Amino acid sequence: MIEGKIIKFYREKHRRTQGELVKGICSVTHLSKIERGMTEYSQEIMDMLCERLYIDMAREVTRYHQMNNVLDSWQEAIIMQRTAEAIRLKDKLEEEPLKGIPDLRLSYDLLQIRFYLFMNDIDEAERLIAEMEIPDESEHSYEHYFYHHVMGIYYFLTGHYTKSIQTLTSINQSKYTNHEYFYHLSLAYHSIYSNITSYYYAEKAIQHFRKTLNMVRIIDTETIMLVQLNSREYHDFPETKRRYENLIRICDDCGLTDRKAKLLNNLGYEYNRRNQYEDAVYWYRLALDIIPEKQPLYLMVLNNYIESNRLGNLIPANKLLDMSLKALHNSKLVADASYMELELQSVILQGQEQAYYEMIEERILPYYRELGSQYLAERYEEILFQYYMKHGEKDKALRLAKNRFKSQATLLI
Structure with a gap:
């Protein structure tokens, strides 16, 4: 009672x-x-x-039920990506003493972690995770699987994609009704370039988001599905372009600038991989114009923009180098992959071929291997393999080939 x-x-x-x-x-x-x-x-x-x-017991019982409702509203605001509302409800709950009641406390603690992950405050989320205690009796309850969902998001945001997948796939979907986690599973599989599985979970996620009228997540999931369709081979490009432009218009109608920037970048990438560099630069430029420079996405898009200009010989290398060095100097994201990729771009712009391949060997490749990012690891392994063979370093090429075969065999087990 x-x-x-x-x-x-x-x-x-x-x-x-x-x-x-x-x-x-x-x-x-x-x-x-x-x-x-x-x-x-x-x-x-x-x-x-x-x-x-x-x-006053009657008043306290009313407050108890009201807090349950506020917790539900807080979770909904996070899922629906309504940032201002999520912050307001967080502030309201912080003033509520009844959040200390054990059954409410568990939900509150889990939602706090979910909130800070939503706000990309990883340090605060990690602090709360370290303090988190899940009661033994909650095993196989909604809260038990909510904890797994939250931890799956945490592992994804910290780059541990395989661990994210292992955690999220342990969820029993019949007992955990928040099927938003299919979206996070799709993202995690996308990050290790398991395209078919990513598309499968994206389809499951979009069904859930359509039922709940979650327009923001519908756009996000449609974006993932488009990326998967074009991942290994070129999909019908006019159809791809039409779908991207349609999603961009929806973002304009809904005021979703951050989503629009990602879509513009993705469309630029589709032109770039087809060697249509002028068109790629056009879309990258549109994305850069609306992304705050302090965001990791800015460095990633800038790197793509510089690469397309370099490959298409559209801007002199010295001007591209100045652009990249200035961005690196102004950025504080030194631990981010986008910073490292831009550093690599700067090395090749300076014509330092040996330093370029050394950086791939010593920093880039180990980084993506540790992350479990199979596609990017394979991409740089192929670059190194060709370099070793060209320069007669056959022992290194053989070791690289053996390592790649071993990693691919592991994936089949």
Whole structure:
């Protein structure tokens, strides 16, 4: 019973033992059963307990139910990507003392972690994860699988894609009704370039988002599906372009600038991989114009922009080098992959061929291997393999080939 939980919460809050609270009212055993919801009680006893705790039980029960509703609204705001509302509800919940009741506390703690991951505040999320305790009795409950969902998101955002997949696939979808996690599974599989599986989960995710009228996530999922269609071979390009432009228009209508920037970049990439460099530069430039320079996405798009200009001989190498060095100097994202990729671009723009391949060998390739990013690791392995063969370093080429065969065999197990 809710009343028993409330009595226990305020008793512990006032640091009173059961014996101290019930003196002259009832037995300790009776109070213990009330607190655990295992017995009936008289209204007279409840009134006396509330008087000693200075609480109005009817008001507290109403607040308990209201807090449950606010927690549900907070989760919905995060899922629907409504940032301002999510921040407002977080502030409201911080002022609510009843969040300390154990069953509410678990939901509140999980949603706090989910909120900070949503806001990309990884440090605060990590602090809360370290403090998190999941009760044994919650195993196979909604909260148990919500914890797995949250941890799957955390592993994804910290670049541990394989661990993210292992965590998210452990969720029982019949017991965990928040099928938003299919979207995060699709993202994780996309990040290791498992395109068919990514597309499969994207289809499941978009069904859920259509049912819940989550337009923002519909756009995000449609974007993933487009990327998968074009991942290994060229899809019908006029159709691809039409779908991208349609999603860009929807972003304009909904005021989704951040999503629009990603779509513009993706469309630029589709032109770039078809060696249509002038068109690629056009779309990259549109993306750069609306991305704040402090965001990791800015460095990634800038790197793509510089590469297309370099490959198409559209801007002199010295001007492209100045552009990249200036961006690196102004950026604080030194640990981000986009920073490292732009550093690599700067090396090749300076004509330092040996330094370019050394950086791939010593920094780029180990980084993507550790992340479990199969596609990017294979891409740089191929670049190194060709370099080794060209310069007669056959032992290195053989070791690289063996390592690649071993990693591919592991994926088949």
